[in-house]
Amino acid sequence: MLWIHIWTMFGNPVFYIGKVNIANLLAIGGNGVDLFFVISGFCMYFFYASKTQFSYTDFGRFIKKRWFRLSPAFYAAAIFYIINYALSYGFQYSDVLSFLTSVFYLNAILPTYNPSPHFWTLSVEWQFYFTIPFLLIYQFRHGFTKVFFYIYGTIFLLGLISIFILKGSFDLLTNQIFFRGIEFAAGIVAARILLNTSYVLKYRAMWLFISVLITYCGRVLISKFVLDLSSSYYNLFKLFGFGLMGCGFAGILYLSVTSTKWLNKLLGNNLFKTMGRISYSFYLWHGLVARPVTEYMLSIFTSKALPGAIVATLISAAMLYPVSLLSYRLLEKPFLSIGNLTTR
Numbered sequence: 001m002l003w004i005h006i007w008t009m010f011g012n013p014v015f016y017i018g019k020v021n022i023a024n025l026l027a028i029g030g031n032g033v034d035l036f037f038v039i040s041g042f043c044m045y046f047f048y049a050s051k052t053q054f055s056y057t058d059f060g061r062f063i064k065k066r067w068f069r070l071s072p073a074f075y076a077a078a079i080f081y082i083i084n085y086a087l088s089y090g091f092q093y094s095d096v097l098s099f100l101t102s103v104f105y106l107n108a109i110l111p112t113y114n115p116s117p118h119f120w121t122l123s124v125e126w127q128f129y130f131t132i133p134f135l136l137i138y139q140f141r142h143g144f145t146k147v148f149f150y151i152y153g154t155i156f157l158l159g160l161i162s163i164f165i166l167k168g169s170f171d172l173l174t175n176q177i178f179f180r181g182i183e184f185a186a187g188i189v190a191a192r193i194l195l196n197t198s199y200v201l202k203y204r205a206m207w208l209f210i211s212v213l214i215t216y217c218g219r220v221l222i223s224k225f226v227l228d229l230s231s232s233y234y235n236l237f238k239l240f241g242f243g244l245m246g247c248g249f250a251g252i253l254y255l256s257v258t259s260t261k262w263l264n265k266l267l268g269n270n271l272f273k274t275m276g277r278i279s280y281s282f283y284l285w286h287g288l289v290a291r292p293v294t295e296y297m298l299s300i301f302t303s304k305a306l307p308g309a310i311v312a313t314l315i316s317a318a319m320l321y322p323v324s325l326l327s328y329r330l331l332e333k334p335f336l337s338i339g340n341l342t343t344r
Contacts, residue, residue, distance in 0.1 A: 001032045002286050006312045009294045013305035031219060031245055033121050034183055038249040040125060041187025044132050049195060054136035066129050068338040073331035074122060077284040078102035081115035084288060108175045116287045120175050127177035128184045144192060155181035159239055167232040174238050186246035190254040201258065208255050215248025281327035282320055289323065290316045
């Protein structure tokens with residue numbers, strides 16, 4: 001996410017090896033949000049579906065735990081973004097509305113009052129948090145498959161219907177659960193398979209290639225070239241593009257978590273473990289750091305966009321690491337155990 005945002009601010013510089021624009025291949029990094037939604041669906045189902053029963057009392061505990069897990073750090077970050085904006089343009093009444101929008105996680109629903117553009121993803125996360133408990137509750141009564149398709153099939157169908165009714169007149173829906181629910185659903189399916197099968201997948205390299213190919217097909221569907229093919233129904237490409245990326249990312253995720261040998265070698269070191277722990281804070285604060293660093297680098301690398309983007313990314317990452325570590329220790333770690341569900 002950091003690299004893509006900085007790369008965009010530098011005007012999307014190209015990088016050719018032969019006749020291949022490597023920048024286009026790296027553009028999949030701009031869909032880190034889609035991977036994040038898949039991972040979220042995977043983790044929420046994997047960690048809570050192991051309970052022999054999930055009740056409405058657990059529903060309340062689940063929401064409480066998620067609120068304490070996300071809110072202290074998010075509220076602090078939102079206040080800093082608002083203060084930073086007020087210092088540049090003066091305090092306005094809209095700053096109060098921006099804070100209230102963040103308090104209730106309405107950032108994707110009310111983007112006008114969103115303190116920072118990337119905060120919309122947290123709004124969608126909360127929409128997901130209010131759907132998955134119903135799957136966890138009713139799967140024990142009616143079966144996983146039936147409840148899963150009732151919930152996420154309905155969400156997908158509502159997204160599909162909205163395209164033909166609203167056409168391109170309400171793009172706000174594309175950043176809501178109606179369009180993104182399929183990505184969470186793909187993660188849930190990957191977790192379900194992992195929990196309920198001991199089958200050792202053969203030809204893993206082939207399946208990895210297929211998963212990556214599916215992911216890139218989804219990325220192509222949401223590219224400007226494809227979206228420009230229809231002025232009324234371009235959101236249809238988005239809906240199926242998100243779906244394909246969700247399936248592709250879910251396949252990559254499943255292959256990763258079941259490949260313990262190479263995954264441990266790659267991600268098992270202390271640096272990567274720490275980065276995993278502070279990734280949420282990194283996400284929250286990166287806008288405050290990356291923008292001034294990038295603006296300064298733009299004044300230095302006036303005619304060399306690609307080197308400038310690389311340097312800006314490295315400097316921003318180095319600055320964000322201690323900031324995110326401090327944020328994790330003060331605003332995340334103390335709240336991790338609040339609202340824990342008891343295992344029956």
